[in-house]
Amino acid sequence: xxxxxxxxxxxxxxxxxxxxxxxxxxxxxxxxxxxxxxxxxxxxxxxxxxxxxxxxxxxxxxxxxxxxxxxxxxxxxxxxxxxxxxxxxxxxxxxxxxxxxxxxxxxxxxxxxxxxxxxxxxxxxxxxxxxxxxxxxxxxxxxxxxxxxxxxxxxxxxxxxxxxxxxxxxxxxxxxxxxxxxxxxxxxxxxxxxxxxxxxxxxxxxxxxxxxxxxxxxxxxxxxxxxxxxxxxxxxxxxxxxx
Numbered sequence: 001x002x003x004x005x006x007x008x009x010x011x012x013x014x015x016x017x018x019x020x021x022x023x024x025x026x027x028x029x030x031x032x033x034x035x036x037x038x039x040x041x042x043x044x045x046x047x048x049x050x051x052x053x054x055x056x057x058x059x060x061x062x063x064x065x066x067x068x069x070x071x072x073x074x075x076x077x078x079x080x081x082x083x084x085x086x087x088x089x090x091x092x093x094x095x096x097x098x099x100x101x102x103x104x105x106x107x108x109x110x111x112x113x114x115x116x117x118x119x120x121x122x123x124x125x126x127x128x129x130x131x132x133x134x135x136x137x138x139x140x141x142x143x144x145x146x147x148x149x150x151x152x153x154x155x156x157x158x159x160x161x162x163x164x165x166x167x168x169x170x171x172x173x174x175x176x177x178x179x180x181x182x183x184x185x186x187x188x189x190x191x192x193x194x195x196x197x198x199x200x201x202x203x204x205x206x207x208x209x210x211x212x213x214x215x216x217x218x219x220x221x222x223x224x225x226x227x228x229x230x231x232x233x234x235x236x237x238x239x240x241x242x243x
Contacts, residue, residue: 029053130159131174134152176205205217
């Protein structure tokens with residue numbers, strides 16, 4: 001059976017993605033900082049779908065462990081999904097470097113560290129797929145979330161460069177731009193229903209996109225055009241807007 005590694009497997013989106021791939025008869029490797037909490041999900045996936053699911057301790061910000069973590073997996077995954085992240089508090093991050101650093105390292109530095117390891121393995125094997133869950137927040141900085149947005153902008157650029165690098169090795173890299181998603185991370189926000197996806201919609205869209213080797217996936221199509229318009233606003237006007 002093909003195998004999917006989910007980094008940040010405790011997130012709502014990752015759980016939905018795990019269920020979608022398990023239903024399609026993929027074995028699942030669940031990796032998270034609090035791996036023991038994933039045991040109920042592990043058991044449910046195995047009983048419900050008849051696949052093999054394993055759990056693994058993984059800390060995105062403990063960079064020195066990443067190479068050993070990946071080498072120690074029971075089998076090298078065919079697909080690696082980077083689904084961890086931290087929205088954080090923009091106003092707190094403006095005053096408190098620790099909050100800003102947590103946002104940056106959780107959304108960018110940690111992702112680069114582990115995906116560098118994965119990319120080396122896939123390039124040597126000349127096969128594999130990397131899926132990075134980024135954000136439309138990274139497409140233009142806005143005062144309401146520019147620290148989170150800047151980290152996601154870096155991650156989006158990283159995925160683009162990785163895609164360019166690995167193409168000739170037969171390794172595919174997909175960037176996912178979910179837009180608003182109704183999860184625990186956003187439960188304190190008031191989100192527009194028409195632009196907000198459920199985790200199951202994200203999972204379905206990601207699975208379908210893997211079958212087509214899609215490069216960039218906007219889970220809800222209006223986001224592609226909304227962000228195009230936002231990026232076209234002249235800076236002299238944009239800086240005066242309250243976004």
